[in-house]
Amino acid sequence: MEGSLSLVIFTLLGQASAGMVLLLPFFADPETGRGRIAGGVALALLCAGALFSLGHLSDPWVSFYTITNAGTSWLSREIWFVGLLGAATLAWLVTRRAWIRWLAALVGLGLVYVMSRVYTLPTVPFWNSAATFWTFLASGLLTGAATLLFLNGLAARRDPEAARRLATGWQPVILVLAFGLRVLVLPLQWMASPMPDHVVLQCWTLAFLLAGAALGPLLLVRNGCRAALSGESRICPCPLAVRAGILCGLTWAGEICGRMLFYSGYTWFGM
Secondary structure (H helix, E strand, O other): OHHHHHHHHHHHHHHHHHHHHHHHHHHOOOOOHHHHHHHHHHHHHHHHHHHHHHHHOOOHHHHHHHHOOOOOOHHHHHHHHHHHHHHHHHHHHHHOOHHHHHHHHHHHHHHHHHHHHHOOOOOOOOOOOOHHHHHHHHHHHHHHHHHHHHHHHHHOOOOHHHHHHHHHOOHHHHHHHHHHHHHHHHHHHHHOOOOHHHHHHHHHHHHHHHHHHHHHHHHHHHHHHHHHHHOOOOOOOOOHHHHHHHHHHHHHHHHHHHHHHHHHHHHHHOO
């Protein structure tokens, strides 16, 4: 796992960036300042992931040559799609054109697919299935939704009406739906992983995701609805931004554990 840490960070940040761009219209008006801030965060995550990806290269200074085989190499295509997503997101932030934002969303979906193809290797049975793509897509939607929810929680600190809409609306529900997709994929991934000493990591993955992306959002909606019906400004003493931050942190922790489990599959099954 030591050599895979940079790839864990790169894939998670890249997929979270793609997930944020895909889900942005459901969490904020992309044409407002809040929407552009979220787009800027997505771009920052992508750039950070690209920098971390250099960590698994023996000589990062020759990384330019890895983009020259796009016609035959999925790894080269992955690098191109990272650049295209970054360029499309930046172009949208500068021009504020809706069609560029939709183009960025399509490129983000393409990046997730290309990333999955990099790992679809016949020599690694744990990776060589459609579960890899669906795992990456679910991870991107989960981390993207959790990050957007946290950003909205921060923005609603001084706006009671925005806080009410967040706590009683469908934004937490989107996080729960993304968790549902992730849960559907987990058994497929685990059936390819018969290693008994990874049970603890599997349990941590499920526990973090269950708390951060399922029970937590449902409790957020429950408390928000109770507050709205009772007329009280707040039922839970913990500020909304803090609760959203906890959900975001738990979701990210679960995905980090899940991605570590994914890369550990190569240790056991690689030829």
